[in-house]
Amino acid sequence: MSNMKATRDAYGDVLAELGAENKDIVVLDADLSGSTKTAVFRKQFPERFFNMGIAEANMVGTAAGLAAAGKIPFLSTFAIFAAGRAWEQIRQSVAYPKANVKIVPTHGGITVGEDGGSHQSVEDIAIMRAIPNMTVMVPADAVETRLAIRAAAAYKGPVYIRLGRNKVPAVFDDSYHFEIGKGTEVVSGIDMTFVTTGLMTAQAVNAAELLRQEGISARVVHISTIKPLDYDIIVKAASETGAIVTAEEHSIIGGLGGAVAECLAERHPTPVKRVGINDRFGTSGKAEELMKYFGLTPEDLAEAAREVMTRK
Numbered sequence: 001m002s003n004m005k006a007t008r009d010a011y012g013d014v015l016a017e018l019g020a021e022n023k024d025i026v027v028l029d030a031d032l033s034g035s036t037k038t039a040v041f042r043k044q045f046p047e048r049f050f051n052m053g054i055a056e057a058n059m060v061g062t063a064a065g066l067a068a069a070g071k072i073p074f075l076s077t078f079a080i081f082a083a084g085r086a087w088e089q090i091r092q093s094v095a096y097p098k099a100n101v102k103i104v105p106t107h108g109g110i111t112v113g114e115d116g117g118s119h120q121s122v123e124d125i126a127i128m129r130a131i132p133n134m135t136v137m138v139p140a141d142a143v144e145t146r147l148a149i150r151a152a153a154a155y156k157g158p159v160y161i162r163l164g165r166n167k168v169p170a171v172f173d174d175s176y177h178f179e180i181g182k183g184t185e186v187v188s189g190i191d192m193t194f195v196t197t198g199l200m201t202a203q204a205v206n207a208a209e210l211l212r213q214e215g216i217s218a219r220v221v222h223i224s225t226i227k228p229l230d231y232d233i234i235v236k237a238a239s240e241t242g243a244i245v246t247a248e249e250h251s252i253i254g255g256l257g258g259a260v261a262e263c264l265a266e267r268h269p270t271p272v273k274r275v276g277i278n279d280r281f282g283t284s285g286k287a288e289e290l291m292k293y294f295g296l297t298p299e300d301l302a303e304a305a306r307e308v309m310t311r312k
Contacts, residue, residue, distance in 0.1 A: 007139055024071050025074065064099045090131065105124070109199075116284035122249075124250070137161045191216050194208065221234070244260065252275070271312060275295065
């Protein structure tokens with residue numbers, strides 16, 4: 001795993017490509033286009049770009065109107081503002097009528113860094129997952145981001161795609177096939193399974209290597225789509241390996257960990273350990289420091305794997 005690139009950078013690139021391919025694609029931003037990378041689209045297609053100012057609720061309503069007129073709106077801001085400040089408008093104006101709006105926030109999770117707890121969204125996956133008709137995705141890397149954005153543009157209906165600020169290693173190469181609602185096995189293993197999303201998939205690949213050196217065979221299953229969840233790949237992993245560790249850069253309440261626990265409680269009861277943010281807010285610090293502080297390193301994941309295996 002190398003080729004470090006931020007998922008937000010991949011978004012900026014592919015959005016401009018899509019703009020050239022489809023004149024119905026329009027982009028809205030809440031005065032953060034330099035940070036969200038929608039500025040790449042703005043430069044090429046200024047007549048199809050709308051800076052809505054710091055008015056996120058209005059931006060969502062405008063996007064819903066554009067969708068009703070046959071456009072394919074992509075709207076971006078930071079995750080804390082997209083999922084938080086505009087939640088009611090997303091529910092009422094986008095999800096309720098199944099408007100063809102693509103909500104693509106950047107700066108999700110704690111790796112936002114020094115902006116601190118007020119700007120680190122650790123709840124957005126949970127609150128978006130709870131909304132009917134909403135598809136929720138968290139790509140692992142730049143390669144998957146490009147494919148997810150293209151899939152979202154082709155898909156009819158509301159989509160939420162959470163992206164990050166920092167550069168992350170490549171998990172996938174150009175041979176990777178992406179499909180909305182499908183998980184993928186990144187590392188094969190028989191003793192336990194990491195079920196991961198977003199940047200935690202790369203961490204889990206490293207954790208699996210640490211465990212391999214101890215003679216433990218860890219599987220890594222990447223879940224790009226939190227909703228609809230790929231029940232089959234999760235139940236298969238649970239039945240074949242007997243122990244699950246979920247990992248996400250998000251609260252363990254209501255996100256991937258909650259979704260996997262719900263799935264397995266109903267379909268195949270299995271020991272589960274959720275790794276993520278433990279019911280608390282983020283804090284200020286460098287991204288790497290915060291990953292250590294909140295227990296999201298490969299070493300932390302390996303320790304969680306050892307613990308959950310004792311419950312098999």
